[in-house]
Amino acid sequence: MPIITLTTDFGNDDPFDGVMKGVILNISPDVKIVDLTHNVLPQDIYQANFLLSACYHYFPEGTIHVCVVDPGVGSQRKPVLIQTKKYFFIGPDNGLFTSVLEKEEIVNVVELTEKKYWLSNVSQTFHGRDIFAPVAAHLTKGVAVNDFGKQINRSDLVKLKINKPIKTDNGYKGIIQYIDHFGNLITNISSELINGKVKGKLKNHYFQDLVSSFAEAKNNTLTAIKGSSGYLELFVYKGNAQMFADLNVGDEVEIALI
């Protein structure tokens, strides 16, 4: 039985995700629903794009990833269903799937226009419940992708401009692209670019070395590690690097390979 994942900025206080699950189970009682996270920063499409692209491929082939971070809900932005070789992605066409689609082979893209697969009353503010959840549920029941609407070109999908690291004489210049719950700072510099050791600078903070486990680091010291999402991370052992160094997403980081 297929899996539907949910990624939203609804938070954990309101029952918005619970209602989406009710809608899905009403149509497709046996589906498995997994929360990826509901705590994307409100309306932060860039963060949703990063988190989704870091996680989607851990799920079985055929998984339907529904992502609802949707500041343009009810406006002219298109609701879309994207079929790739291995997965399905459903959500607003606002760039949420930019990084995923750099990695996946697209098979089909459909603008959701066929209202018989939506709830009968569609609000102007909650398409997660009224359009995306029921479409995902009907997809698990065998409705063909093309039945949900009209095919559109891949090139018509909205794309975010994602900040990529820049090669320097002796290393790379990048940014902090995400900060996790532990205060670890995830850069946009891929771990694959790094062989051997590094030293670097993050705003006015310097760091040296590249440890291979958190426990190898000195206390109270900003330290680099190849993180679990495939990027160079900066952390403070048994501490919180964000609070330690007062840093934020978007701050510049520069490394030298040594």
Add this chain to the structure above:
Amino acid sequence: MPIITLTTDFGNDDPFDGVMKGVILNISPDVKIVDLTHNVLPQDIYQANFLLSACYHYFPEGTIHVCVVDPGVGSQRKPVLIQTKKYFFIGPDNGLFTSVLEKEEIVNVVELTEKKYWLSNVSQTFHGRDIFAPVAAHLTKGVAVNDFGKQINRSDLVKLKINKPIKTDNGYKGIIQYIDHFGNLITNISSELINGKVKGKLKNHYFQDLVSSFAEAKNNTLTAIKGSSGYLELFVYKGNAQMFADLNVGDEVEIALI
């Protein structure tokens, strides 16, 4: 297989809801359990009543809604099971189901007294785990409603006094009844009462117009929209209306239909 939903004020820090799921699965291994929310404000029966009545009907017929916001746990307040034409509701008899029962056709109401369907050791502080979860689980296994205890009259159920909007010369006077994670202010004025445009006042803030999508609103402007839960909402586009205007649940709102 029936679905059990959970609505509580337990928060997401403690494993209280996880334990309820263990108890349920121990009795009924195949049931689906869906969290509606565990972040009802502590002991806020009115908020739970609102959230439950806004959500329960999105679930399939036969769904068992367990709601545990229970300041009177262990006292004389009754534990109840309410069967309506389409659903079951289980929780303390403290008014939690007031708004639901205005909409649903009641079939049977039972006070939970039959201890063989409870955990063998019942604490005085956690009936969610010790009474409500096991009763919900046994209900999915085919135990008849009347076997859980003694029938009581619908009229004996505790009812909350719910604030309703008042008709004025040219519109309605109501209150903010809920504020969501985005800071959107949900009034108690039903969208069905509104045809055409509105203007209004919320404490010392004025608003005009009624947009049909968030994106139609001007920035930094308190704006009205027909919200997804069926009530007039006030929001600030790409902002947080609660913080913008320093408003709270219970604040008065007045609208004129124009």
Add this chain to the structure above:
Amino acid sequence: MPIITLTTDFGNDDPFDGVMKGVILNISPDVKIVDLTHNVLPQDIYQANFLLSACYHYFPEGTIHVCVVDPGVGSQRKPVLIQTKKYFFIGPDNGLFTSVLEKEEIVNVVELTEKKYWLSNVSQTFHGRDIFAPVAAHLTKGVAVNDFGKQINRSDLVKLKINKPIKTDNGYKGIIQYIDHFGNLITNISSELINGKVKGKLKNHYFQDLVSSFAEAKNNTLTAIKGSSGYLELFVYKGNAQMFADLNVGDEVEIALI
């Protein structure tokens, strides 16, 4: 179908637990996954030990409890699988299971060394995803416990030093071992030690009596009750005892039996 529970300090903001679920379902599509909590305080092994030991036994026999609070991830600390007569426990060998193992009959302990049951790329920072989740999933598919690695002695497992209450002339001296979402203060004094009434002192606050339901207590008064996790608790009715009395985990409590 077996159940896998997850207890971590990952929080609800990041999709770390969601990714673990993807990994599990990729290997074992029919398993049920239950979140116990993801809000253990970051790297607080003692809190995880307490919460797990208060909850694990509410789940059906055969349940696999995965616990990932793992400050030593990537260092020499062992990843382990512990089989008891009724359950399985999977996580880092850092003392997380200390209190559970005082209560359960151990059958087998294995250090996880067999890499064919891990993800093919193991990070140095996220063994929850790369080792513990796939091992739990393979266990549900019938892989024998001894196939996951090499047997080790129970006595080689790391044990936490857990603070136990001390008998005094007329009662017990203990500590606050946990504070829940409602601000209730859970001591380490087992309710079984108490017959009749108590009076006591918590730092500079005095309390008297032992009520049998929250609603019996006076307002604005620190009051004792036998709590749902089997320990004496202190609470303030319709209030928050932690905020009322500015107390913390580790604070000393002394009771006299009267």
